[in-house]
Amino acid sequence: MTGTAPNSTAPKTVGAAKLAVRVSAITTLNALVTRFEFQRIDGTDFPTFSGGAHTVVEMMDGEKKRLNPYSLMSDPAELSTYAISVRRDDQGRGGSLFMHQKIKVGDEMALSYPVNLFVLDLRARKHLFVAGGIGITPFLAQIKQLEAIGGNWELHYSCRSPDLGSYVDELTENYPHATSVYYDDKKQSIDLDNLLDGQPFGTHLYVCGPKGMIDWVRKTATATGWPQAHVHHEEFLAPQPGRPFAVRLKKSELTVEVGAQESLLEAIERLGVDAPYLCRGGACGQCETDVLDSDGTFLHRDHWLEDDEKESGEKIMPCVSRFEGKILVLNR
Amino acid sequence: MTLQFNTETFRDDYSFHNSQRAIDRFPFPFHEDSYMYAVNMERHQGGPADSVYEKRFDVDEHYVAEMADRAKVLDDDPLRCQSLPHMTLAGWDLLELIMVSKSEEYPDFFELHREGREWYWINKPLGIEDHFTFMDDTTLPYGPMEYITRQTQGDFCVLDQREDNLWMDAGMVTTQADWSLDFDIGMNFFEWHAPVPLAHEKGIFKRALKFLLNIQQGAPARRLNWTMTVNPLLDTSPENYHKWGIQKTTLTSENIGAKQHLRVELQTFFRLPRSNALVFPIRCYLMSFQDIVSKPKWGRRLNRVVRDLPEELAAYKGFIANRPLMLDYLSQFDDGLPTSFGVWPDEHITPTLQR
Ligand code: HEM
Numbered sequence: 001m002t003g004t005a006p007n008s009t010a011p012k013t014v015g016a017a018k019l020a021v022r023v024s025a026i027t028t029l030n031a032l033v034t035r036f037e038f039q040r041i042d043g044t045d046f047p048t049f050s051g052g053a054h055t056v057v058e059m060m061d062g063e064k065k066r067l068n069p070y071s072l073m074s075d076p077a078e079l080s081t082y083a084i085s086v087r088r089d090d091q092g093r094g095g096s097l098f099m100h101q102k103i104k105v106g107d108e109m110a111l112s113y114p115v116n117l118f119v120l121d122l123r124a125r126k127h128l129f130v131a132g133g134i135g136i137t138p139f140l141a142q143i144k145q146l147e148a149i150g151g152n153w154e155l156h157y158s159c160r161s162p163d164l165g166s167y168v169d170e171l172t173e174n175y176p177h178a179t180s181v182y183y184d185d186k187k188q189s190i191d192l193d194n195l196l197d198g199q200p201f202g203t204h205l206y207v208c209g210p211k212g213m214i215d216w217v218r219k220t221a222t223a224t225g226w227p228q229a230h231v232h233h234e235e236f237l238a239p240q241p242g243r244p245f246a247v248r249l250k251k252s253e254l255t256v257e258v259g260a261q262e263s264l265l266e267a268i269e270r271l272g273v274d275a276p277y278l279c280r281g282g283a284c285g286q287c288e289t290d291v292l293d294s295d296g297t298f299l300h301r302d303h304w305l306e307d308d309e310k311e312s313g314e315k316i317m318p319c320v321s322r323f324e325g326k327i328l329v330l331n332r
Numbered sequence: 333m334t335l336q337f338n339t340e341t342f343r344d345d346y347s348f349h350n351s352q353r354a355i356d357r358f359p360f361p362f363h364e365d366s367y368m369y370a371v372n373m374e375r376h377q378g379g380p381a382d383s384v385y386e387k388r389f390d391v392d393e394h395y396v397a398e399m400a401d402r403a404k405v406l407d408d409d410p411l412r413c414q415s416l417p418h419m420t421l422a423g424w425d426l427l428e429l430i431m432v433s434k435s436e437e438y439p440d441f442f443e444l445h446r447e448g449r450e451w452y453w454i455n456k457p458l459g460i461e462d463h464f465t466f467m468d469d470t471t472l473p474y475g476p477m478e479y480i481t482r483q484t485q486g487d488f489c490v491l492d493q494r495e496d497n498l499w500m501d502a503g504m505v506t507t508q509a510d511w512s513l514d515f516d517i518g519m520n521f522f523e524w525h526a527p528v529p530l531a532h533e534k535g536i537f538k539r540a541l542k543f544l545l546n547i548q549q550g551a552p553a554r555r556l557n558w559t560m561t562v563n564p565l566l567d568t569s570p571e572n573y574h575k576w577g578i579q580k581t582t583l584t585s586e587n588i589g590a591k592q593h594l595r596v597e598l599q600t601f602f603r604l605p606r607s608n609a610l611v612f613p614i615r616c617y618l619m620s621f622q623d624i625v626s627k628p629k630w631g632r633r634l635n636r637v638v639r640d641l642p643e644e645l646a647a648y649k650g651f652i653a654n655r656p657l658m659l660d661y662l663s664q665f666d667d668g669l670p671t672s673f674g675v676w677p678d679e680h681i682t683p684t685l686q687r
């Protein structure tokens with residue numbers, strides 16, 4: 001379905017063109033977080049985007065191509081520059097370390113077109129934002145977007161310590177009445193029950209942060225009677241390392257060994273097989289792949305497949321999910 | 333570009349006609365000798381030179397006449413254009429998309445000059461020149477969606493995306509195949525598709541929706557749909573069924589070649605950047621049976637498709653009563669020879685009709 005229909009009148013290309021960029025500024029915000037700014041190599045403006053959108057950053061780490069999604073945090077009205085903030089993850093698979101250690105001003109890279117899986121509901125009378133740590137980034141763009149149209153918003157932002165509070169100064173200075181900050185090391189925490197209880201009719205709630213926080217906010221919202229359609233969350237799963245496994249790609253007639261540090265999607269791409277994706281984080285559904293044969297256990301980690309689809313063993317989302325066992329054959 | 337705009341009507345005396353160029357580039361929708369609903373989507377990133385697939389928004393010889401017809405429909409029934417309050421931003425997105433596309437792809441006809449938010453738009457075929465402030469509704473004579481779709485061929489549905497669904501929260505719909513924006517406004521993807529036979533059971537809509545929700549900015553998609561219309565009528569709406577439904581009974585074996593039209597919709601899908609809405613332009617191309625059979629491959633194939641189409645589809649598309657008459661006519665152009673795969677007329681390799 002993603003490819004070309006049999007009556008095809010279309011040129012055969014997959015996805016939107018990439019954006020060729022140069023790193024125009026690098027700013028260290030604190031011990032963990034660094035901001036990267038990009039400009040287009042051809043000097044033109046970037047595509048317009050909406051607050052909450054992310055871009056997939058393509059990193060050439062020697063032979064290895066890394067693709068990591070990051071929220072765009074710059075002002076959607078300012079299209080000469082795109083900016084992202086990257087939190088260093090020493091336990092991760094190396095993408096954020098690569099950004100922190102290897103990328104210099106002037107380097108050339110490629111970005112995907114913006115994709116928004118965390119949009120503002122423009123019917124909302126008020127937007128209530130709950131952020132944890134680096135989860136602040138999509139809200140920075142959304143706040144600028146709402147400020148431009150006089151939207152009504154309020155932010156509750158929880159950080160580990162003042163030292164690690166990325167963008168706290170900017171937010172409290174510019175929007176003192178709309179911003180509340182909570183520091184873990186000062187034993188401050190969001191009084192969620194009260195916060196959710198006191199909201200005017202027509203408020204939408206948005207949460208972005210660590211998994212524990214997202215679960216807590218969503219559960220509390222459900223328990224206090226918030227309609228599901230008014231509660232939005234953004235959670236990028238990073239692919240998890242795991243045991244290596246072999247996979248057979250039927251259509252391409254290839255077999256590949258998926259390394260411990262590599263995702264199934266990355267292994268497929270390494271062979272030069274064109275596989276669709278958008279978010280690379282188990283949320284968008286674009287990479288859904290049919291399983292033709294298997295003998296083993298699926299480690300489904302996505303937010304996309306329904307439970308019965310996961311149990312059926314007929315589908316896998318290769319951007320985040322893995323497999324343990326003897327045989328795995330995919331329709332790719 | 334040497335495009336001449338026709339002086340013609342889509343009502344009353346029906347002076348609508350297709351030039352040889354229009355016949356040659358008609359988007360014939362059947363890639364094989366039978367038809368069934370499918371998730372027939374592909375990228376909308378160009379196509380063969382001069383085909384209707386080449387540009388993001390095709391402008392053809394019917395442009396000026398179609399816009400005049402739209403203006404008449406709107407005069408009689410303003411509810412053909414509606415936009416719920418939260419969709420204004422999407423309207424600006426759409427205005428930008430169309431103005432930028434048309435001025436890049438048809439620089440002889442359309443110009444867009446931008447100084448920050450101060451924009452100057454020139455539409456030469458329609459004789460329009462306007463200065464306005466982008467994102468300021470008070471500087472245009474209509475809302476942004478209405479303004480630009482009064483200047484663009486095809487119907488437009490603007491869909492809000494939320495709760496993993498699409499919602500028909502705005503649109504300009506004056507050239508539709510028997511459905512109503514006023515009825516569908518505010519509905520979601522499954523609700524407005526409810527009347528369609530067979531496709532739900534085949535899981536087509538579930539898969540189509542997943543595809544649409546993931547359409548990415550910069551990577552638009554397209555598909556074709558088709559139906560049948562007696563007389564070259566653009567406005568076959570339920571609101572006016574009393575006017576056009578009855579025309580289906582005027583078909584005779586003498587007039588069918590000229591009166592019966594295959595109606596093809598080139599449907600495209602674009603993600604809009606600020607609102608994250610999806611816009612769904614539905615561009616209608618009409619061609620008479622006698623023009624279709626001028627291409628031997630298309631004549632043979634149309635006969636076979638119409639003959640073998642399941643009853644449910646012929647009934648839904650509203651031509652089951654006239655099917656025998658159509659087949660009497662079309663079978664004259666089908667000698668049973670094989671046809672080549674794909675939608676193109678392939679005239680250089682297609683034998684002429686053997687009688
Ligand atoms: C978001 C974009 C879309 C909109 C706004 C839309 C709208 C509509 C509407 C209003 C109808 C008429 C229903 C009636 O009888 O009242 C229709 C029919 C139909 N739609 Fe869609 N549609 C969309 C996308 C799609 C897609 C992606 C498919 C892909 C399979 C599809 C398949 C169909 C089919 C098969 C019919 C029946 C048409 C016929 O036989 O003439 N639609 N659509």
Ligand code: FES
Pocket residue numbers: 276277278279280281282283284285286287288302304317318319320
């Ligand atoms: S790429 Fe989005 S779910 Fe896999």
